[in-house]
Amino acid sequence: MRLAELSERSGVSTATIKYYLREGLLPPGRQINATTAEYDEEHLRRLRLVRAMIQVGRVPVAKVREVLGHVDDDSLPRSIRLGAALWALPQVPEPDADDEYVRAAHQEVDALLDRLGWENAKQLTTISPAYRSLVVAVAAFRRLGYGFGAELLAPYAELMHRTAVLDLDNLETYRTEAERIEFAVLGAILNEPVLQALHRLAQEEETTRRYGFE
Numbered sequence: 624m625r626l627a628e629l630s631e632r633s634g635v636s637t638a639t640i641k642y643y644l645r646e647g648l649l650p651p652g653r654q655i656n657a658t659t660a661e662y663d664e665e666h667l668r669r670l671r672l673v674r675a676m677i678q679v680g681r682v683p684v685a686k687v688r689e690v691l692g693h694v695d696d697d698s699l700p701r702s703i704r705l706g707a708a709l710w711a712l713p714q715v716p717e718p719d720a721d722d723e724y725v726r727a728a729h730q731e732v733d734a735l736l737d738r739l740g741w742e743n744a745k746q747l748t749t750i751s752p753a754y755r756s757l758v759v760a761v762a763a764f765r766r767l768g769y770g771f772g773a774e775l776l777a778p779y780a781e782l783m784h785r786t787a788v789l790d791l792d793n794l795e796t797y798r799t800e801a802e803r804i805e806f807a808v809l810g811a812i813l814n815e816p817v818l819q820a821l822h823r824l825a826q827e828e829e830t831t832r833r834y835g836f837e
Contacts, residue, residue: 649673679813701800710751725758736748738773738777
């Protein structure tokens with residue numbers, strides 16, 4: 624397809640596509656002559672991924688380039704490639720190690736991983752943004768006087784593990800490794816709001832079942 628058709632099918636303006644090409648977010652098309660290039664379905668799929676990251680996920684262009692570099696790096700094993708791509712997305716800042724609430728939260732999250740038997744997660748605690756995000760959240764609860772520790776977290780973690788199994792089952796239905804990594808990145812951007820919305824709908828349903836509408 625030519626640039627105009629790529630624009631029409633993706634819903635992205637030609638000017639924006641040219642910008643993505645200049646920034647290296649989209650691979651160049653097959654050059655037909657000095658002024659015309661041809662694009663294919665791979666370009667369309669990548670363009671939709673880039674658009675989702677920038678417009679929906681609000682990921683900065685430099686960070687998008689970093690994520691795509693991991694997506695395209697077929698020298699990495701699958702687990703590292705998945706993790707590297709997801710870890711390149713915007714994350715919470717490193718918590719203050721000297722904060723007493725952060726230290727207590729670290730202990731609770733470590734106790735949670737022990738309780739669950741998540742040995743692989745334990746090995747990644749020093750580099751995992753997900754571990755860091757959980758520590759920050761638990762520390763905030765404790766700072767406000769709520770003891771949201773390992774015992775209360777465990778049932779939620781078990782539900783999330785079931786969700787992760789579903790995620791990877793879906794991921795494995797895609798044909799190529801690049802598609803699988805792209806699906807994982809999109810999941811981080813788009814699926815998490817879906818899960819949050821489902822959680823809140825479930826809370827609304829259960830609340831009205833228990834207490835009614837009055």
